[in-house]
Amino acid sequence: MSATEQWHELAQQLRVDSIRSTTTAGSGHPSSSMSAADLMAVLLYDYLRYDFQQPKAASNDHLIFSKGHAAPLLYAVYKAAGAISDDEMLTLRKFGSRIEGHPVPVLPYVDVATGSLGQGLPISVGIALAGKYLDKLPYHVWTVLGDSEMAEGSNWEAMELGGFYKLSNLIGILDMNRLGQRGQTMLGWNGDEYAARARSFGWHAIEIDGHDLDQINNAYAEAIAQTEQPTLIIARTEKGHGFAEIANKENWHGKALPADMAERAIKELGGERHIIVNVQKPEAGTPATHGERRAVELPRYDKGQTAATRSAYGDALKALGAALPDVVGLDGEVSNSTYAEYFAKAYPERYFEQYIAEQQLVASAVGMQVRGYKPFASTFAAFFARAYDFIRMAAISRANIKLRGSHAGVSIGEDGPSEMALEDLAMMRAVFGSTVLYPSDANQAAQLVALMADQPGIVYLRTTREKTPVIYDSSEKFTIGGSRVTRESSEDQVTVVGAGITLHEALKAYDQLQAEGVTIRVIDAYSVKPIDGATLRAAAQATNGRIVVVEDHWIEGGLGDAVLEAFCGADGVAPQGQPPRVVKLAVRDMPGSGKPDELMEAAGINARHIVAAVKSFLR
């Protein structure tokens, strides 16, 4: 058989398998799989370098299906590579199967979850950045894109950063099948426009007929020959190609073929095949190293001085950089406010400026962790809202990333509400397996930054803009899931729970109440998720079931709700004992500009309001 015949046979197999698995499942996306089958056949035979026996081998290429709904094609590729069996492929979309409706990394060949469109290319940029600048290995990142998803702004963040960083190891394969879910895409088959856009963003662009196997072959050869630019291959294809009844027809998005149609389709495609391709393995290689691992020496702050937790982050990240060669810094063009610049200046080879592109910022972190790095990504806490879908999906990717939001709450002052994160705790708590930290002083912040490095999942650290007193000795230890009882006596009448800037207001309230003969317990709930339920329950019991929670955040979803959580029944079983009466002090009206003190007073979250809330229990 000629190469062209081989490619064709495999392409037909990929189509047939995409139909077989989706018809068996009764749902899924055969038509979107069929359009890209030729592209994958040539790739698998002649370009992909991947050891399917060792999916984590350092030199393997990466194959990312940004159009995650074409998962049936991806699984057909894995079958053709001998990585999964035909039987397992046919468990598509079944409960308990690894062969999910959209790719997830429970399969070891899948790097990241896709299925929310416009994520695969930004994450690929992260992997390619690691490949070119950190690993310094010759692997390529092959990213299969749908044309509909080119409408996502996130893809243009990837295009601009890919061009800016000259990621010649990144090859986008645009399956331009013209048809979106409910009709034609914005550009249809206008490949010239995609090409013009790609070129204007610094990419090499190649337009081909995506069903012409020789053109595909030539395009891949041209792409891997690039040394200064990423490549976008714009492949004109037909949705449902190979089965005339549905090819290039509307209303066949996301529909499995009924059994009789599937039978006709498989016949038209030449029947079932079970070709196994001996995919070429990459040459062995070892990632470049970036220094020796050694013990972390955290910065220390003296009790009594004032320091902003945001600058403690900067100091601590730099300290991590000195000790941990796998720590990488990323920031969204605000490193002089987040103090990521300390790391950037000390370790420029491990710092990647992401400019004001927060989706790409998080996606690059996800890509970096695919390659085993520990990415710390920072921007203003408010602006992570821009990347929430990426954070949500990162959890589905079982990614280990560290996010740090500076400038939280009304206490940032004059800049006004656009720059105030008031929903970040709610947003980050509602992420699967997340950790949410909110330090109250600089020593604690530094320790928590160090703990973030080894904490799995999505780890979020919220910091405060303003300088606050250092209240803990640098030798004190803090843990994820812990808390600190900062004021405690056997006379405590009410428990006050704060974190970050509001802990300091709680301490002021303690002093004021003490002067009036009222004693309160004060808890620093620096670990918002997981929350220290045991300490909270003990405090509630010791203080007559009275709790005041105070936070610089909207009243919904933040520290207050985290505290209430501690008194609910775990695992669906009724809680023991009476839950406490709780007052939540939080931001409830739209703030404006002003001094931090003025805004905290207006929001009802300063010492005066805490004192009033405590007294309301004692009336």
Add this chain to the structure above:
Amino acid sequence: MSATEQWHELAQQLRVDSIRSTTTAGSGHPSSSMSAADLMAVLLYDYLRYDFQQPKAASNDHLIFSKGHAAPLLYAVYKAAGAISDDEMLTLRKFGSRIEGHPVPVLPYVDVATGSLGQGLPISVGIALAGKYLDKLPYHVWTVLGDSEMAEGSNWEAMELGGFYKLSNLIGILDMNRLGQRGQTMLGWNGDEYAARARSFGWHAIEIDGHDLDQINNAYAEAIAQTEQPTLIIARTEKGHGFAEIANKENWHGKALPADMAERAIKELGGERHIIVNVQKPEAGTPATHGERRAVELPRYDKGQTAATRSAYGDALKALGAALPDVVGLDGEVSNSTYAEYFAKAYPERYFEQYIAEQQLVASAVGMQVRGYKPFASTFAAFFARAYDFIRMAAISRANIKLRGSHAGVSIGEDGPSEMALEDLAMMRAVFGSTVLYPSDANQAAQLVALMADQPGIVYLRTTREKTPVIYDSSEKFTIGGSRVTRESSEDQVTVVGAGITLHEALKAYDQLQAEGVTIRVIDAYSVKPIDGATLRAAAQATNGRIVVVEDHWIEGGLGDAVLEAFCGADGVAPQGQPPRVVKLAVRDMPGSGKPDELMEAAGINARHIVAAVKSFLR
């Protein structure tokens, strides 16, 4: 004075005033204001058509500062237009002032809040869509962009939709001052690249020296002469232009000048001026109308049939379209899943496809409501996470928009977690002034859609993919802030609260428990925010302080937390009475693919788990 001299004098005044206000405030962004002063001077004298006495006049142009941090310049423009006094301008960033650190619509000349970058242009697209296709009025939208923010993918969503819809009434003014917050932007002064990108996205592009007043004048004349394309004017400028000590220098982003420097700067700029420009008023005009307002006739569903609340949304929106000429439909290329297509087909002139660009989807809604329309924007509930920053900012804009998320929770089934909204309730509750609705049957869904039309603020409706039984008669009335006690007796031992699909599980649990001699109260909490606290408190009291809450959502921030909220002290005062013991049943492990029933069982949120949770109270 020649026109050029007039422009120059005004430009210098705008610079001086930007310095005066920020130096008085002690913070703010004079340098980013100074770069765009010449651009604004020519605009104000000769191009802007705006009646500052009637800021809501239908024919007024719109001036949007996407680079919201240049607010001092915007306020200086308002002063020069006679709209605000010099004294008020100098209250910049003071507590209680309308002259906030970033523009907010507490000033009537400000259409929308900006300050989170990359939002002004997408919102301008929404306004321009309304102008060209709905109002059919000749006003222009002038949008001042920073060059740093061109890194935001959202701006490229705006570029593509602006080009696609041929928004010749939209003029972007790119203040290419080269310097971002912490150094040079990705493209620096490479205006050719910006121009190439703009052209590839279907825009007319003009490159000018942004300090050459005649070039500015010519560019504006050329821009307003366009009839088929939006225009991007790429103006090469200097940050801090006009004051040599800081002009085009790094480290002057976001810094007010100290008093002595301010004095030197004002001297160099020729001193204070108090020119008032007689801004040209637009010709009077009336927006086109789209039919007569009449009574809404909602769809009706028969009790006992099954219907998906997602299709009830489609039916109801179409009914609204027939009755309310100001209702507009928007969707993110999934209208055949969200059933927005019913509206789209019936009222194509009021429907605007936004393709897979969710940030633009929400931004277009914000722009539409600036023009007085009632936009209903729909996509999969999960994908609103992509637009969270836009939703957050829409609240600061005091915008009235209606968002509808379909396909919520694990009950969507086989598609898997990427398509399952499990954080949308948390996200939407934590938005200032938001309303969050989650109907349990089709008649209720239809009524809630009708109520959304007149509900101010950010209103979110969550719907279910699967068909569920119709349990309410079409004549029953529901209210925002209400709930429905669907099972109730004097023997009730435990209260079960559900919403959407879980209400049906609660009703099944009722039947099972009833058969075992256990009676429960079942509450349909279709209004998640505001939650019906009174009904919940009464139920808790009637059922021995025992509540089970069950939801198809992560355990954080959703219905469970909304229910707990009802037992906390309002307004910072200790709650009366003992709060109930609460079991929250919610999703706590990462789901995969499977049948809805399998996934709800695995998540622990079906009738079987509700029965077990109820019994755990009775042991």
